[in-house]
Amino acid sequence: MANFFKNLFVRNSKLTTDQLIxxxxxxxxxxxxxxxxxxxxxxxWLQGQSSDGxxxxxxxxxxxxxxxxxxxxxNNWLSDKHLAKAFPLSAAAKNVRVNGDLxxxxxxxxxTWKLYVIKAKGDTLALTLDDIKKLPKTxxxxxxxxxxxWSQVTHWGGVKFSDFVKxxxxxxxxxxxxxxLNTPDEEYxxxxxxxxxxxxxxxxxxxxxxxxLPMNQGYPLRLIIPVKYxxxxxxxxxTMYFDNERPPDYWAERGYDYFSGL
Ligand SMILES: Nc1nc2c(c(=O)[nH]1)N[C@H]1C(S)=C(S)[C@@H](COP(=O)(O)O)O[C@H]1N2
Ligand SMILES: [Mo]
Numbered sequence: 206m207a208n209f210f211k212n213l214f215v216r217n218s219k220l221t222t223d224q225l226i227x228x229x230x231x232x233x234x235x236x237x238x239x240x241x242x243x244x245x246x247x248x249x250w251l252q253g254q255s256s257d258g259x260x261x262x263x264x265x266x267x268x269x270x271x272x273x274x275x276x277x278x279x280n281n282w283l284s285d286k287h288l289a290k291a292f293p294l295s296a297a298a299k300n301v302r303v304n305g306d307l308x309x310x311x312x313x314x315x316x317t318w319k320l321y322v323i324k325a326k327g328d329t330l331a332l333t334l335d336d337i338k339k340l341p342k343t344x345x346x347x348x349x350x351x352x353x354x355w356s357q358v359t360h361w362g363g364v365k366f367s368d369f370v371k372x373x374x375x376x377x378x379x380x381x382x383x384x385x386l387n388t389p390d391e392e393y394x395x396x397x398x399x400x401x402x403x404x405x406x407x408x409x410x411x412x413x414x415x416x417x418l419p420m421n422q423g424y425p426l427r428l429i430i431p432v433k434y435x436x437x438x439x440x441x442x443x444t445m446y447f448d449n450e451r452p453p454d455y456w457a458e459r460g461y462d463y464f465s466g467l
Contacts, residue, residue: 275464289406289431289467292346297360301413303421304351307455308388309441318389318425320409323446324378334425337409340364340372345406350467351435352456361429363410367403378447379403385452386428389443396452397430397437398464406431409442434465 212224213231220228254265264272320337322330343365350356364372370379384402387394401407410429411418418424423440430437436456446452457463 287432289347292348292358294346294360296358297346297414298357299414301359301422302355302357304353304355304435305393305440306421308390308393308439309421309423310390310392313389313441315425318443320426320442321444322373322375323444324375330373334411337364337369337411337426341368343368343408344412345408345429345431347406347431349431349435349438352461352465360414361408361410362412362415363408363426363429365405366407366409366428367405369409370403375447381447382449383447383452385444385446385448386439386442387444388439388441391443393439393455394453395428395437395439396454396457396463397428397433401430401432401466404430404432432467434467436461437465 210231212220212228215224215228217225217228251265251267254267319331319333322332324330341364342362344360344362346358346360348356349359366384370376379399379402382399384397384399385394386397408429410423410427411425413419413422418427418440421440423442426442427440428438428442451457451463454463456465
């Protein structure tokens with residue numbers, strides 16, 4: 206037995222093939238147990254960390270740190286004004302896919318719809334579609350990507366969120382970290398990091414293929430945000446608000462990435 210372990214300290218070139226195999230096997234096992242121990246210890250340590258619990262995500266702070274670092278990276282990437290690829294009008298689909306109808310229930314009265322912009326407690330703007338249509342119009346034709354795996358080149362028109370902000374003097378509000386948007390019945394809701402909301406291709410959209418939005422596409426007003434997966438392009442916006450904390454987000458609450466950037 207003593208001989209058996211002694212070979213561990215003898216140079217490889219001085220060992221027979223059999224002795225060398227034994228030596229390498231012992232060394233492999235040694236590292237296997239060492240690394241298993243380290244992995245187990247790391248896992249125990251992570252379990253011992255309390256969860257952040259924000260919106261029920263229950264993410265451990267060390268992992269949250271990694272997620273936040275990722276987010277910072279994407280924010281920096283966005284601030285470089287990378288643009289989603291634009292397509293010619295001829296590429297735009299005539300039959301636009303309808304996906305998801307949460308918050309688009311029948312008990313909706315288009316005649317009384319207003320966009321409520323909550324600036325602060327007790328300070329809410331109530332805007333009509335005409336108010337929004339008076340602002341400069343921007344059109345975009347881009348490849349709309351759903352997280353479920355399909356994509357479609359589609360044509361949208363509306364006001365850039367950044368132009369809307371300028372027109373309504375919302376600069377103080379948009380210095381906050383997040384934008385929150387809800388359907389009028391609050392059944393669907395998203396949170397958008399402000400750099401993505403302020404991206405030059407993000408629209409408060411009221412037209413599809415040059416026509417008013419159809420009901421199932423979110424009439425009268427939806428978000429179009431090409432730098433994100435489709436889940437963030439909320440149809441039928443009822444209220445808009447601003448926060449430094451992450452606003453609740455329907456699909457993030459169900460396990461999808463909060464950022465959902467492309
Ligand atoms: N109000 C509301 N907006 C929504 C959804 C929804 O279910 N309800 N689904 C989202 C998803 S998953 C996608 S892919 C897009 C689909 O937009 P479309 O129906 O115009 O194709 O809308 C997003 N906006
Ligand atoms: Mo989607």
